[in-house]
Amino acid sequence: MERIVIVTGANSGIGLALCDRLLTVDSHLRLCLACRNMQRAHAARSTLLTSHPDARVDVVHLDVGSVQSVLTAAQEVQSRYSRIDFLYLNAGIMPNPQVDIKALFKGLFSRNVINMFATAEGLLTQQDRLNSDGLQEVFATNLFGHFLLIKELEPLLCQPSHTSRIVWTSSSNARRSAFSMEDIQHTHGTEPYSSSKYASDLLSLALNRHKNSQGLFSSVVCPGLVMTNLTYGILPSFFWTLIMPIMFLIRIFTNTFTLTPHNGAEALHWLFLQKSESLDPRAKYHSLTSGLGTNYTQPRQMDVDDGMSEVLYEKLLELEKGVRRKLTERNADKETHGQ
Numbered sequence: 001m002e003r004i005v006i007v008t009g010a011n012s013g014i015g016l017a018l019c020d021r022l023l024t025v026d027s028h029l030r031l032c033l034a035c036r037n038m039q040r041a042h043a044a045r046s047t048l049l050t051s052h053p054d055a056r057v058d059v060v061h062l063d064v065g066s067v068q069s070v071l072t073a074a075q076e077v078q079s080r081y082s083r084i085d086f087l088y089l090n091a092g093i094m095p096n097p098q099v100d101i102k103a104l105f106k107g108l109f110s111r112n113v114i115n116m117f118a119t120a121e122g123l124l125t126q127q128d129r130l131n132s133d134g135l136q137e138v139f140a141t142n143l144f145g146h147f148l149l150i151k152e153l154e155p156l157l158c159q160p161s162h163t164s165r166i167v168w169t170s171s172s173n174a175r176r177s178a179f180s181m182e183d184i185q186h187t188h189g190t191e192p193y194s195s196s197k198y199a200s201d202l203l204s205l206a207l208n209r210h211k212n213s214q215g216l217f218s219s220v221v222c223p224g225l226v227m228t229n230l231t232y233g234i235l236p237s238f239f240w241t242l243i244m245p246i247m248f249l250i251r252i253f254t255n256t257f258t259l260t261p262h263n264g265a266e267a268l269h270w271l272f273l274q275k276s277e278s279l280d281p282r283a284k285y286h287s288l289t290s291g292l293g294t295n296y297t298q299p300r301q302m303d304v305d306d307g308m309s310e311v312l313y314e315k316l317l318e319l320e321k322g323v324r325r326k327l328t329e330r331n332a333d334k335e336t337h338g339q
């Protein structure tokens with residue numbers, strides 16, 4: 001049976017590499033690239049069709065950072081497909097990243113150096129802002145837009161006698177201490193990326209608890225450190241190229257420096273080949289690359305618990321209600337003012 005796979009943020013980096021790898025293992029796939037920029041989405045589609053001329057690749061407009069766009073895209077998806085086999089929640093941002101150079105040098109001479117390179121703990125901060133829905137942009141893009149998408153697509157994801165899978169592109173940068181249940185959008189901190197990724201780890205756990213009985217299974221992945229537009233926002237690409245020999249050296253000690261989007265997509269691809277019964281809801285599946293360049297996937301236990309994940313789930317449902325109410329009011333307002 002033809003499998004239907006949707007990938008958000010599929011036009012570049014890890015998302016695009018994943019699409020290429022999926023089409024290589026299953027040429028009968030029906031792939032849907034869900035992207036915010038249609039020009040880039042069509043360019044990605046053309047690239048994929050060049051290497052896989054017989055593939056079925058669709059494109060749908062989706063800005064996960066906009067509530068209206070998520071609702072419209074979900075309607076479009078429902079009109080096109082009768083079920084979803086895999087939903088890869090991969091789109092993500094890290095706006096205005098700043099590297100703490102002092103902490104980097106201090107870390108280099110500490111016993112924590114390997115962990116520092118693997119998780120960037122204490123090295124990175126970002127500057128977030130409010131989006132047009134009144135939500136923190138990183139939270140809205142990396143987490144909430146995807147949450148809303150799942151809710152909207154439930155009729156296709158939770159079907160009797162059919163199993164559907166969700167895969168979150170999380171990060172080893174996800175940290176409990178960066179996340180606060182009193183401030184789930186991370187309005188007050190300087191690590192919105194870490195917070196949003198930790199929230200996705202919690203949400204995945206909650207989704208498994210609530211939805212496994214309806215045939216929906218959620219997993220979490222860390223692709224490792226990969227050279228993509230996201231990392232080129234941290235340091236310019238020429239700098240990364242310059243320090244590439246050092247990066248290959250570090251890879252020997254951590255295996256988390258996967259470096260290429262193809263390598264980074266390893267765990268996402270691996271999960272595609274696994275049966276839902278074999279998945280561990282508390283594991284984060286890491287893409288790893290050895291010093292000799294061999295790719296493999298390794299599950300590691302996440303720092304999450306059921307209590308916290310349940311509280312977050314309830315808070316997201318509350319927020320969803322409020323956001324929908326606001327949107328209805330805004331649309332009604334537009335109609336009365338003839339816009």
Ligand SMILES: NC(=O)C1=CN([C@@H]2O[C@H](COP(=O)(O)OP(=O)(O)OC[C@H]3O[C@@H](n4cnc5c(N)ncnc54)[C@H](OP(=O)(O)O)[C@@H]3O)[C@@H](O)[C@H]2O)C=CC1
Pocket residue numbers: 008009010011012013014015034035036037040062063064065066090091092093141169170171172222223224225226227228229230231
């Ligand atoms: N690179 C790395 O080292 C790591 C990356 N990750 C995660 O991997 C995922 C993919 O990132 P990566 O491939 O590295 O970076 P890229 O910037 O190459 O890819 C991010 C993708 O997300 C899309 N995107 C961003 N915002 C939105 C939005 N509002 N709506 C729809 N799509 C959007 C981008 O679209 P557009 O082209 O229009 O901007 C792009 O296609 C992210 O979730 C990231 O956090 C996790 C760990 C490490």
Ligand SMILES: CC(C)CCC[C@@H](C)[C@H]1CC[C@H]2C3=C(CC[C@]12C)[C@@]1(C)CCC(=O)[C@@H](C)[C@@H]1CC3
Pocket residue numbers: 099104116117118119120123124170171172173222224225231234235243246247250
């Ligand atoms: C390697 C060099 C000599 C110096 C580079 C220092 C830092 C810019 C990097 C060291 C660890 C990196 C890292 C990330 C970004 C760049 C570093 C901080 C991530 C946070 C990128 C996005 C992710 O999701 C994480 C998995 C990465 C963890 C490691």
